[in-house]
Amino acid sequence: MNFKELLTEDRAVSPVIGVILMVAITVILAAVIGTFVLGLGDQVSESAPQASMSFDFNIGADSGDYVNITHEGGETLDNSSISVDADSTLTYQSTPSQWSDTISAGDTGVFTGVSNGDTVRVIWTNPAGGSTNTIARATAPQ
Incomplete structure (x- = not known):
């Protein structure tokens, strides 16, 4: 096994980072859309008058x-x-x-x-x- 080749090999890094970013964006969008669909967004903005x-x-x-x-x-x-x-x-x-x-x-x-x-x-x-x-x-x- 050639360790020099193993350390310089970086073909799999780009697809892994791409998948992680796509999952993170999907989770964030689902949370934002879910908050407003369930009506929780309206309750957050309703606060007592100052x-x-x-x-x-x-x-x-x-x-x-x-x-x-x-x-x-x-x-x-x-x-x-x-x-x-x-x-x-x-x-x-x-x-x-x-x-x-x-x-x-x-x-x-x-x-x-x-x-x-x-x-x-x-x-x-x-x-x-x-x-x-x-x-x-x-x-x-x-």
């Missing part, structure tokens, strides 16, 4: 215990997908509030019934799938 909220608690005030939640900036929110939750039962006050069908920067919602130490959360519910995300939270002073 919005900044501020909380102004008025507890022990003469006019009752309430919290003002103001949309400070970020994406405009659809009011039908937003809910406000707390440890106590909150009531939305429509008269001084500015929240309508959409909630944009500068709009304020007023909620009564907040108590000392309550954690108030603004929750977004995905209209396509029902998953929820807390986009803002604050705790009332003690």
Whole structure:
């Protein structure tokens, strides 16, 4: 056996690399197409909106215990997908509030019934799938 000939022989390298590349491309294409055919591609792009909220608690005030939640900036929110939750039962006050069908920067919602130490959360519910995300939270002073 001539070792010099064995080390210089490279005829089989090119077909092997070609087969490996073809298999890799096929696997990648199958994964991408399968993701979108099964509908997983739509769920990946659905994420909670980015919005900044501020909380102004008025507890022990003469006019009752309430919290003002103001949309400070970020994406405009659809009011039908937003809910406000707390440890106590909150009531939305429509008269001084500015929240309508959409909630944009500068709009304020007023909620009564907040108590000392309550954690108030603004929750977004995905209209396509029902998953929820807390986009803002604050705790009332003690």
